[in-house]
Amino acid sequence: MLQTIFDRLCGQEALAFESEFSIDESVRRLSSSRVEPDLLGLAPLAAMKLVAVVGRVTEDHVSLRCERLFIFNGLRSVFVGRFQTFDGRVILIGQFVGVDGHAGPIVGAGLAMGLLMIVGPLLELLGGSHDPMLWLMPLLGWLPPLFTIGIVRLGRWLSSSDEKRIIGAIKHALLKPQRTGVA
Incomplete structure (x- = not known):
């Protein structure tokens, strides 16, 4: 699946x-x-x-x-x-x-970066931090996966x-x- x-x-x-x-x-x-x-x-x-x-x-x-x-x-x-x-x-x-046969690792790396950008700030917030930027980081965690998928799809189109x-x-x-x- x-x-x-x-x-x-x-x-x-x-x-x-x-x-x-x-x-x-x-x-x-x-x-x-x-x-x-x-x-x-x-x-x-x-x-x-x-x-x-x-x-x-x-x-x-x-x-x-x-x-x-x-x-x-x-x-x-x-x-x-x-x-x-x-x-x-x-x-x-x-x-x-x-992507010349390397789409899997590229999309996987984008998903891993996005997951780190979501989980890291959430763990810090659970620890009691009050930094306002930490509230935005989980929202930005979707950007790396979307960017890498966009690059792969752009390559397919080109x-x-x-x-x-x-x-x-x-x-x-x-x-x-x-x-x-x-x-």
Whole structure:
């Protein structure tokens, strides 16, 4: 239940893509549709594109993100998933995680700071302190969690076009091309 609440706060939702190929072929096709990441951030240059889908693909773990040439976005979304087989069907199951995959610790730190800002002054007030600022501190305790959740949601909004690009790359790799011909 806590994971569901966290996913709602951060805007994460589960995604599933059914492949029309075998699991080995699906991994091979998805691997060929992305670029290998590098340390200098020049993967788009190696792919001769301004924006490239970068990541690692194996049967047990898929991690895809978009990189732009000479631009670093620390708030970007990352698709994290894995291939699974159900009733002979190959399905890629995963979700987009915000803030480059580190949304959990960031939101957790914001919640912890907010809790400290609420509990600390309340304990001091129970001890008999008459400082008027202590009465305001518990009200301000909601600001760090709201700020961190806002940052995560802002990152999701800023990288919404990246999510569409990654979903397009996944669909292109896992679905057979539709033949449309003019007679």
